[in-house]
Amino acid sequence: MADPVSAMVKRIRSATLALGICLAAAPSAYAAADLGGPPVRAMTSEESTAHAIWLLRAGLNVSALQCQFSPYLATVRNYNEMLKQHQPELSRAYQTLEKHFRRLDGKAGPRAFDSFTTRIYNSFSALDAQRSFCSAAGDIGREALSWGPGSLSGKAVTAVQRLRAALIAPPDPYRQVQLGYVVLPRIPDPCIDKRGKPIKRCNV
Structure with a gap:
C-alpha cells in the first residue's frame, strides 16, 4: 500500500510545478504610470514603455494639426x-502594441488597436486649453529633436505628463465673470406695528 504522506507530497510537487509553468507562460503585469487617455489593460514593462511612446507621438501629431x-x-x-x-x-x-492587442483580442486585435489609437487622438483635444497645450507641445517637440537615438523610452512618460497638464486651461481673467448681489434695505410694512400686530386702520 502506498504511503499516503508520500502521495500527498507528490501531488503538491506536481501542482507547484504546474503553477510555475503557468506563471512563467503568462506575461508579468507592470504598474504603468497614469498617462491619461483611454484605459489600458494589464501591460508588461515593454508594452507600457511602448504605450508612453505612442501617446507622445499622438500628442505631437495632434499639435501639428x-x-x-x-x-x-x-x-x-x-x-x-x-x-x-x-x-x-x-x-x-x-x-509592441500591435502584439499586445493581438495577444488580448486575437483576430480582433488590429481593429481594437485602431479604435484605441483613435481614442488617444481624441483625448488630446484642446478646445479650451489650446494656447497652453500648443505652447507645451512646441517646447516638447523642440526638445525631442535634441534627444539621442533610443532615448524616447526614458523621456516619453514625463513628456506625456507635461502635455496632459497643459490640457487643463489656466484661469483667464478676461473671461471670468464676477457675480455678486445687492443688499436691499429692509422696507417696514406700514400695516404692522412695532410689536408685529396688524394696525386697525389698514383693515387687515
Missing part, C-alpha cells in the same frame, strides 16, 4: 523631424 496658428511653435516641422529621428523606436512601439 491644431497649432499651426503660430509659426513660431513649428509644431509641424518638429513632428515630421521627430518621426525621422526616432523612427526605429516608434516602429518598435507600434509593433
Whole structure:
C-alpha cells in the first residue's frame, strides 16, 4: 500500500510545478504610470514603455494639426523631424502594441488597436486649453529633436505628463465673470406695528 504522506507530497510537487509553468507562460503585469487617455489593460514593462511612446507621438501629431496658428511653435516641422529621428523606436512601439492587442483580442486585435489609437487622438483635444497645450507641445517637440537615438523610452512618460497638464486651461481673467448681489434695505410694512400686530386702520 502506498504511503499516503508520500502521495500527498507528490501531488503538491506536481501542482507547484504546474503553477510555475503557468506563471512563467503568462506575461508579468507592470504598474504603468497614469498617462491619461483611454484605459489600458494589464501591460508588461515593454508594452507600457511602448504605450508612453505612442501617446507622445499622438500628442505631437495632434499639435501639428491644431497649432499651426503660430509659426513660431513649428509644431509641424518638429513632428515630421521627430518621426525621422526616432523612427526605429516608434516602429518598435507600434509593433509592441500591435502584439499586445493581438495577444488580448486575437483576430480582433488590429481593429481594437485602431479604435484605441483613435481614442488617444481624441483625448488630446484642446478646445479650451489650446494656447497652453500648443505652447507645451512646441517646447516638447523642440526638445525631442535634441534627444539621442533610443532615448524616447526614458523621456516619453514625463513628456506625456507635461502635455496632459497643459490640457487643463489656466484661469483667464478676461473671461471670468464676477457675480455678486445687492443688499436691499429692509422696507417696514406700514400695516404692522412695532410689536408685529396688524394696525386697525389698514383693515387687515
